[in-house]
Amino acid sequence: MPDITLLHNDINARVNVPFKTKTVERQWNIRAAPAVARSRNPIRETLASITATAPSTSASIINLGLGDPTHYPLASPPPAAINAVRAALESERANGYVLGAGTVEARQAVSDYQKRWDGVEYPVDRIVLTHGVGHAIDMIFNILCPHDGQGRANVLLPRPGFSQYSALLGTFGAEIRYYDCIEETDWEVDVDMIDELCDEDTKCLVIINPSNPCGSNYSRDSLKRIVSVAEKNKVPIVADEIYHHMTWDKKFTPLASLSDSVPIMTLSGLSKRFLLPGWRFGWICLHDPLGVAGDIQRGMAAMGSRFMGPSTLTQRALPEILATPGEWFDEVTAKIETNAKIMYEAISTTPGLVTNFPGGALYMLVRIDPVVLPQFTDDVAFSTALYQEEAVFVLPGVCFEAPGYFRVVLGAPAHIMSEVAERMTSFCQRHARRV
Ligand SMILES: *Cc1c(COP(=O)(O)O)cnc(C)c1O
Numbered sequence: 485m486p487d488i489t490l491l492h493n494d495i496n497a498r499v500n501v502p503f504k505t506k507t508v509e510r511q512w513n514i515r516a517a518p519a520v521a522r523s524r525n526p527i528r529e530t531l532a533s534i535t536a537t538a539p540s541t542s543a544s545i546i547n548l549g550l551g552d553p554t555h556y557p558l559a560s561p562p563p564a565a566i567n568a569v570r571a572a573l574e575s576e577r578a579n580g581y582v583l584g585a586g587t588v589e590a591r592q593a594v595s596d597y598q599k600r601w602d603g604v605e606y607p608v609d610r611i612v613l614t615h616g617v618g619h620a621i622d623m624i625f626n627i628l629c630p631h632d633g634q635g636r637a638n639v640l641l642p643r644p645g646f647s648q649y650s651a652l653l654g655t656f657g658a659e660i661r662y663y664d665c666i667e668e669t670d671w672e673v674d675v676d677m678i679d680e681l682c683d684e685d686t687k688c689l690v691i692i693n694p695s696n697p698c699g700s701n702y703s704r705d706s707l708k709r710i711v712s713v714a715e716k717n718k719v720p721i722v723a724d725e726i727y728h729h730m731t732w733d734k735k736f737t738p739l740a741s742l743s744d745s746v747p748i749m750t751l752s753g754l755s756k757r758f759l760l761p762g763w764r765f766g767w768i769c770l771h772d773p774l775g776v777a778g779d780i781q782r783g784m785a786a787m788g789s790r791f792m793g794p795s796t797l798t799q800r801a802l803p804e805i806l807a808t809p810g811e812w813f814d815e816v817t818a819k820i821e822t823n824a825k826i827m828y829e830a831i832s833t834t835p836g837l838v839t840n841f842p843g844g845a846l847y848m849l850v851r852i853d854p855v856v857l858p859q860f861t862d863d864v865a866f867s868t869a870l871y872q873e874e875a876v877f878v879l880p881g882v883c884f885e886a887p888g889y890f891r892v893v894l895g896a897p898a899h900i901m902s903e904v905a906e907r908m909t910s911f912c913q914r915h916a917r918r919v
Contacts, residue, residue, distance in 0.1 A: 519632075522654030526647050526883045534868050539875040546896070546904055549877040551696060551846060553759045553895040559816050561759045562808040568801030578800035584789030586613030586767075590799040594767050597806040598750070601729055602738035606750075610770040610781055612788040613799065617726050617766040619791075620751045622652050624722055624768065627783030628687040629656040636685040640678060644671075644849060644886035646696050646724070658687060662885060667851070670840050671698035675709045682717035688749075689719050691739060694727040697884045697891040698849050699824070699842025701731040704742070711743045720747040720777060726756050726766070729813065732821040733843030740771035747777035754798075756846065757813065758805065765798050820846060823894040823901045830905030835916035837908070848892045849881070856916050863890050869915075874907040 531549060539545065547555060572578045585591065591611040599605055614620040629637050634657060641649050643662035650660055661681045664674040678689060691710060694701045702710075714721050723739040730736075740748040753766025770781055793799065824842050831837045831848075836856035842848050852866050860866040863880035867890055871877050881889030894901070 519655040523651050524654070525651045527879060530864065530867075530880060530883050531877075534864070534871050534880075535877065537872065539872055541873060541875050543875045543907070545875045545877065546900060546907075547877045548893045548896060548904055549879045549891075551756075551893050551895070552761055553756065553846065554761065556896040556900060557759065558819055558895045558897070559759060562805065562812050564808050565754075565758060565760060565801065565805045568804035569797050572797045572800035575800070578796040580796065581792055582796055582799065584792050585785055586611070586788070586793045587796075587799050590802040591767075593803040593806050594769065596803075598752075598769055602725075602741060602750075604738055604740045604750070604769075604771060606769040606771065610772065610784075612768050612784040613793050614753070614766045614768060614788075615791065615794045616755055616761070616764040617724065617751050617753045618648055618652070619764075620753070620766045620768045621649060621722070621724075623784070623787045624688065624749055625652055625656050625658070626787050627780055628720075629653070629658040631655070632657040637687050638681075638683070638685050639687055640681055640689040640719075642673065642690065642692055642695070644695075644697050644881065644884040644889070645690075646692055647883055647885075649690060661686075665695065665698055665700070667840065670843065671695060671700035671849070672702060672706045673710060675706065675713050678710070679713045679717065682713070682719055686717065686719045688722050689714055690722045690724065692724040693739065694731055694736065694844030695847075696727065696845055697847050697879075697881075697886070699845050699847040699894075700840075701733055701736060701844035703734070704737045707737050707739055708742055711739065711746055714746045715743075720749065720780065723748050723750045725750055725752050727845040728752055728757065730757055730817055730820065730846065731844030732817060732824075733841075736844065740769070743771060744773045747772045747774075747780060749780065754805065757816075758808070759816065763795070763798055765794050765802075819898070820894050822898055823896070824848060826898060826901045826905055827892055827894065830909055834909045834912045836912045842894075846893060846895050848894060849884075849886065849889050850892060851889050854888070857912065858917055859915055863888055866890065870908070870911055873914075874911050876904050876907050876911075 591608045594611050595606050595608055637658040638661050639658050640661050640663055642665050653660055663677045663681055665671040666674055728736055740750050748771040750769045754763050755761040827848055828841045831839045836853045838851040839848055867878055867880040878890045878892055881887050
């Protein structure tokens with residue numbers, strides 16, 4: 485029996501071919517998937533809008549907006565890093581493909597480093613090397629979160645928090661639920677709120693400690709409460725500890741060291757503590773005391789193989805880089821602490837600005853008091869005017885889900901921080917309402 489549709493097509497084809505090719509000419513119609521619009525990074529966009537017009541002052545532009553410690557720079561990277569990569573290059577033995585999760589030697593170096601600094605033991609097969617922590621975050625979402633329309637999912641993020649998380653979640657079908665960090669308690673986490681937000685669809689809880697943008701270093705007690713609430717709700721934790729041990733108020737507590745049940749994915753890398761963000765090198769270490777997160781471990785192996793790991797030059801150099809002595813880190817941290825003191829003292833005597841003394845990381849989050857500075861409708865207006873009049877660039881809080889605040893990066897040499905402090909104070913004195 486002849487196929488009716490084929491016959492029809494045949495007839496149509498014969499009749500319409502010359503006609504069709506003339507009128508229905510194909511046009512270019514390249515359209516990005518909807519996820520692209522949801523993957524916006526507010527930091528880069530805000531930077532572009534604030535710096536669109538040049539400052540009206542002849543003073544040199546000071547950029548304390550971007551969290552890049554190499555911008556001024558704060559200090560040189562560890563000498564071992566430079567020497568070891570040079571040796572790796574000249575050895576000609578770091579030029580090939582390696583295991584997707586990273587070479588065993590490099591992962592063993594991460595395991596040794598995490599044990600030395602955090603006191604936590606991670607077997608090599610629970611470690612995967614990544615192209616920076618950003619890639620580690622994306623990898624975890626790929627392991628845990630469905631794509632659009634493939635089931636319900638939510639992820640708990642801190643507010644104020646680091647915007648890359650929400651940008652990366654844009655390509656997944658997961659709802660973002662923000663829990664608060666509370667200014668009055670030095671930006672400690674609202675643990676009760678986490679408890680309220682968790683449900684059976686919660687894929688993971690993200691804890692950033694020390695915090696970008698708050699500069700907080702959570703107390704051991706509140707970290708313990710976070711672990712128990714995750715235990716109660718049976719939710720694994722992503723512990724973004726890229727600033728681990730960059731603290732001065734009290735000792736840093738690694739979250740994984742407090743958990744004997746909750747799976748913790750600890751993230752760290754070379755970008756902040758080693759002052760090497762451009763090398764794009766990070767890692768995930770899975771702490772799984774009860775062995776309930778086998779799926780995550782298998783996911784790490786599978787997802788690690790998608791891009792064949794970060795640069796083999798850095799992988800080969802890693803044992804030497806990670807053996808950097810404690811004194812080198814102490815010097816860098818002392819510089820950040822000095823910067824924190826300079827900014828804190830200046831802001832304490834500046835009308836209209838309120839802040840907490842930070843305990844770690846590379847940042848200070850400052851509140852703009854609208855009663856004293858009524859001229860600025862919001863943090864973007866404040867930051868734009870500060871750039872216009874004083875040539876100082878800071879990021880408005882909207883970039884961190886913290887409208888009404890701005891973030892100062894403490895990663896420039898002290899004399900630049902003092903200059904910023906002076907300009908910021910005279911700016912606010914000029915604009916403060918007289919009482
Ligand atoms: C800078 C930063 C990262 C990104 O690290 P990369 O290794 O450069 O990708 C991740 N998390 C937080 C909280 C950061 O501040």
